[in-house]
Amino acid sequence: MENIVHKPLYFFWAMGILMFFGTGYALLVPVFQAPDEPAHFARAYGVAEGQFVLRDHPRALADLMYRSADAYYDAENFLVFRHVREMLENSRDRVPNVAYNSSQYSFAAYLPHAAIIKLVMVFVDHPGDMLISLYAGRILTVLLYCAAIGWAMVMVPWAAWLVFWVGITPMALSQAAVFSTDVLVFCSGLVLLCIAVSPLKLYIYATLAICSVFVLLVIKPPYVFLVLVPLAGAVLTRRHRWQKTAVLVLGTGLAVWAGFIWKNMVDAHDIYAFTMERINYYRSGDIQPAAQLRHILDHPLQFAGVLGNTLVQHGFTLVRQFVGVLGWHDLPLPIVTVAVWLGLAPAAFYHGLCTLPVTHTTRAQKPGGETPYSQSEASFALSPKETDILGGMQGGDTGVLAAKRGFGVVWIAAGVLTILSILAVLYLTWMPVGAQTIEAQGRYFHIPVLAVLLGLAIVFAKKNRICMKKPVYMVLLAGSAVINGIALVSVIQRYYMP
Numbered sequence: 479m480e481n482i483v484h485k486p487l488y489f490f491w492a493m494g495i496l497m498f499f500g501t502g503y504a505l506l507v508p509v510f511q512a513p514d515e516p517a518h519f520a521r522a523y524g525v526a527e528g529q530f531v532l533r534d535h536p537r538a539l540a541d542l543m544y545r546s547a548d549a550y551y552d553a554e555n556f557l558v559f560r561h562v563r564e565m566l567e568n569s570r571d572r573v574p575n576v577a578y579n580s581s582q583y584s585f586a587a588y589l590p591h592a593a594i595i596k597l598v599m600v601f602v603d604h605p606g607d608m609l610i611s612l613y614a615g616r617i618l619t620v621l622l623y624c625a626a627i628g629w630a631m632v633m634v635p636w637a638a639w640l641v642f643w644v645g646i647t648p649m650a651l652s653q654a655a656v657f658s659t660d661v662l663v664f665c666s667g668l669v670l671l672c673i674a675v676s677p678l679k680l681y682i683y684a685t686l687a688i689c690s691v692f693v694l695l696v697i698k699p700p701y702v703f704l705v706l707v708p709l710a711g712a713v714l715t716r717r718h719r720w721q722k723t724a725v726l727v728l729g730t731g732l733a734v735w736a737g738f739i740w741k742n743m744v745d746a747h748d749i750y751a752f753t754m755e756r757i758n759y760y761r762s763g764d765i766q767p768a769a770q771l772r773h774i775l776d777h778p779l780q781f782a783g784v785l786g787n788t789l790v791q792h793g794f795t796l797v798r799q800f801v802g803v804l805g806w807h808d809l810p811l812p813i814v815t816v817a818v819w820l821g822l823a824p825a826a827f828y829h830g831l832c833t834l835p836v837t838h839t840t841r842a843q844k845p846g847g848e849t850p851y852s853q854s855e856a857s858f859a860l861s862p863k864e865t866d867i868l869g870g871m872q873g874g875d876t877g878v879l880a881a882k883r884g885f886g887v888v889w890i891a892a893g894v895l896t897i898l899s900i901l902a903v904l905y906l907t908w909m910p911v912g913a914q915t916i917e918a919q920g921r922y923f924h925i926p927v928l929a930v931l932l933g934l935a936i937v938f939a940k941k942n943r944i945c946m947k948k949p950v951y952m953v954l955l956a957g958s959a960v961i962n963g964i965a966l967v968s969v970i971q972r973y974y975m976p
Contacts, residue, residue: 488951488955489628489631489632491955492628492631492642492955492958493624493627493628495646495955495958495959495962496623496624496627496628496642496645496646496651497620497621497624499646499651499959499962499963499965499966500620500623500624500651500654500655501617501620501655502655502962502966503620503648503651503652503655503656503965503966503969504613504616504617504619504620504655504656505613505616506966506969506970506973506974507652507655507656507804507805507969507973508546508549508550508973509542509546509609509612510542510543510546510547511546511550511805511806511973512652512653512656512657512658512804512805512806513653513658513806513807513919513921514579514580514658515656515657515658516543516546516577517577517578517579517580518577518580518588518591518657518658518659519539519591519612519615519657520532520535520539520543520575520576520577520580521577521580521581521583521588522588522591522592522595522615522657523535523536523539523592523595523608523611524577525585525588525589525591525592526592526593526595526596526599530585530743531585531743531747531749532575532577532580532581533574533575534572534573534574534575535572535573535575535576535577536571536572536573537566537569537570537571537572537573538608539573539608540562540565540566540569540573540576541566542608542609543559543562543576544559544562544563544566547559550973557759557760558576558760561576562576575752578752578753578755578756578757578760579753579756579757581749581752581753582744582749582750582753583659583697584696584697584736584737584740585740586696586736586740587659587662587693587696587697588659590662591615591657591659594611594614594615594618595611595615598610598611598614599611612657615657616655616656616657619654619655619656619657619658619661620654620655622654622661622665623645623651623654623655623661623664623665626664626665626668626669627641627642627645627668629669629672630668630669630671630672633672633676633678634672634675634676635833636829636830636833636834636935637672637675637830637834637932637935638829639825639826639829639830639950639951639954640826640827640829640830640928640931640932640935641668641928642826642954642958643819643822643823643826643954643958644924644927644928644931645664645668645924646958646961646962647800647801647802647819647924647961648801648802648804648811648815648961648962648965649799649800649801649802649803649804649920649921649924650664650921650924651962652802652804652965653921659697660921662693662697663694663697663698663701663925664924664925666689666690666691666693666694666697667690667694667701667704667925668925668928669686669689669690670687670690670691670694670704670705670707670708671704671707671708671889671925671928671929671932673686673687673690673708673711674707674708674710674711674712675711680718680721680722683718683722683725684721684722684725687708687722687725687726687729688725688728688729688732689729690729691705691726691729691730691732691733692729692732692733692736694733695729695730695733695734695737696733696736696737699733699737700896700899700900700902700903701896701899701900701925701926702730702896702899703891703892703895703896703899704892704893704896704925704926704929705726705730705892706888706891706892706895707888707889707892707929708722708726709723709726710885710888711885712726714885754767757907757908761908764910764911765907765908765909765910765911766911767906767907769911770905770906770909770911770912771906773911773912774902774905774906781902781905783914784905784913784914784915784916785898785901785916787914787915788901788915788916788918791915792915792916792917792918795920796918796919796920796923797816797820797920798810798811798813798816798920799919799920799921800920800921800923800924800927801815801816801819801820801920801961802815802816802961802965803920804965804968804969805969805972807919809968809969809972811961811964811965811968812964812968814964815961815964815965818957818960818961819957819961822953822954822957825950825953825954826950826954827931827934827935828950829947829950830931830932830935830939831935831938831939833947834935834936834939883936883937885936886933886934886935886936886937886938886939887933887937888933889929889930889932889933889936890929890930890933890934890937891933892926892929892933893926893927893928893929893930893933894926894930896925896926896929897923897926897927900918900922900923900926901916901918904916904917904918
């Protein structure tokens with residue numbers, strides 16, 4: 479199987495497009511004009527100050543929140559910003575906590591961003607140090623995002639263009655270019671999927687597995703089903719089966735342990751009560767997670783209807799948000815961007831089908847002279863000749879993964895279960911009791927959808943498909959530039975042109 483780094487021109491073009499447009503979003507999207515960016519920045523700023531439990535903010539930060547909203551909207555039309563103004567009027571140096579939605583997140587999720595803010599606090603003596611921190615965080619998260627996608631394209635070459643095509647959506651790329659934990663969710667989820675089929679040395683596998691599982695589950699527990707993918711890969715691997723399984727269990731256990739510790743802190747400091755109070759104050763007076771859970775358990779078929787209603791009523795909106803609805807979900811990109819992305823997605827998928835190294839065998843001998851594969855099995859031949867930038871398998875240790883079609887089904891099931899888990903959590907925490915639909919956002923689903931697409935590629939992969947690689951590369955690169963070019967023009971028109 480040809481590795482993408484054997485075609486460096488296309489690889490560097492892909493990385494260049496990601497970097498160019500990612501940096502463009504980081505610099506051109508105005509301050510706090512992205513979903514939850516004010517809350518995430520406030521939470522990280524608090525951690526940088528030593529507030530692991532967020533209590534208040536510097537007056538300058540609350541003032542920046544209000545001014546950034548009022549610059550593009552009438553802030554007085556929004557209850558939350560009227561509340562911020564009132565607190566500014568009644569406070570001096572510190573303003574009580576207004577980041578109600580990010581307060582319940584563990585401080586561990588904000589340590590990377592807090593480190594950036596702390597460095598700016600220490601080394602930059604400037605009145606605009608908050609803006610410097612924010613833009614520095616944006617640029618560094620773009621670099622992290624591009625590094626993760628580049629690593630995935632190299633490590634799993636058959637999935638390279640599917641990974642690129644999902645990662646290049648204006649929604650995913652712009653979220654990676656703002657101050658948010660979304661980039662950590664995407665990168666850790668991507669690493670978790672890729673290690674399932676990557677020829678890694680055990681110590682590298684263990685490091686990546688523990689870190690990615692821990693980060694993903696600390697930030698977004700509903701994504702826990704994605705752990706099924708590397709777990710299935712570990713069970714089906716010839717070498718280090720139990721060691722790989724153990725490190726995945728260890729990473730999950732550490733995340734659960736950290737979650738319990740944080741839950742105790744949340745309860746001890748009334749963070750959960752504060753969050754729910756604010757949610758009910760700003761959104762609806764009938765949001766009660768415990769009552770909603772009882773409602774689901776009492777009427778499970780009705781909840782299935784809620785999922786169906788959400789798909790029917792909001793399905794197109796979710797697809798459009800998945801591709802690109804920027805700003806505070808009030809900047810939908812022209813429909814042509816959705817059409818181009820959906821129209822070229824089959825090309826990226828077909829590339830995965832025809833380059834995935836599946837060999838059907840009847841009585842072929844397994845590497846090392848072991849028992850032959852059965853007729854229904856397929857092997858993913860991860861050759862040591864394929865480039866492994868982290869120091870791949872050497873010699874006879876080819877990291878062969880004996881996988882039935884069921885392995886692909888595991889990917890699909892993990893993605894679908896993750897989507898359902900996200901919807902269930904949103905229904906519990908953000909919707910009134912008995913609501914008939916769920917207000918979701920397309921940005922939550924990039925990694926689960928990628929898992930489904932890769933699983934489908936594994937299930938339907940066949941030998942000897944005709945694959946015109948060069949045209950596929952060129953079309954996908956051109957398409958990615960077109961849709962993100964349109965997105966950046968839309969951002970400029972919305973925020974910089976009267």
